[in-house]
Amino acid sequence: MGTDIYGYIEARHPRADEDWYDGDVWAVSMPLYPLYDGRDYESFGCLFGVRNRLGWTPVAAGRGLPVDASESVRTDYEDCVRIDAAIHSCAWVSWAELRDLDMTVRPAARGVLDVHSGPGSSISRYRVDDQWPENVVEEYGIPPLGASPVEAPKGSWEVSGATLEYGPVTRLDALGPGTGWEHVFGVMQALALRFGPGGVRLVVWFD
Known part of the structure; x- marks a missing residue:
């Protein structure tokens, strides 16, 4: 089964620390959907350590629900947990953290190999470390980039109607323009x- 993400952007009232203020400290500004409605596991792993198949050092994994979460976020999360036992990996991350991310950071994997087997088919993505994936080699042969990915350059090629593309991955690839996260970050x-x-954070959970 696939993994989906849910969540909200919250904002902290700028006067929350003043003695006279008795309102909500945090309030919902916008739900994550429809800003982001994807299911990209590279971004899930990069940000929250979920489906972390490339071995990212996550930005904000396992933090749980903020103790001062807004009432509406807490209620929605608790309702989701009560209804769906598969809910997991609740976490939050501030805009200050996201703003200062080094987007050149790479995961533990040497790179990724995407295989597009033909028109109308989905793209299969493989983690690449020090050897090419065995099943890809069995079906498409040794990549023309070299017998080993250790010294292989970035490149793409075609075999038997399929298009294969290999290259390293950075945080920019997982979170940058075209991923959908640029809309979340823009807000x-x-x-x-x-x-x-x-005073701005993203609170998420998965199922």
Whole structure:
């Protein structure tokens, strides 16, 4: 079964630390959907350690629900947990953390190999370490990039109607333009102009 992500962007009231303030400290600004409606495991692993098949050092894994989560977020999360036993990996990350990410960071994997077997077919992605994936070699032969991926350059080629592409992956590939996360980050960045970088966060969970 696939893994889906759910969550909300929250903002912290700029006067929450003042003695007279008695309102909610955090409030929902926007749900994650429809800003992000994908199921990209590279980003899930990169940010939260979920489906981390490439061996990222996650940005914000296993943090749980914030103790000061807004009432609406807490209620939705607890309802989801009560209804669906598969809910897992609740976490949160601030805009200050996302803003300062080094987007050149790479996972433990040497690279990824994408196989597009033909028109209308989905792309199969393989983790590549020090050897080419055995089943890919069996079906398509040794890549023209070399017998070993250790010294292999980035490249693409075609075999028997299939297109294969190999290359390293960085955080920019997982989270940058075209991934859908740029919309989430854009909203968080705009909210930070009002609430500050540490006053905007994303709270998520998975099933």
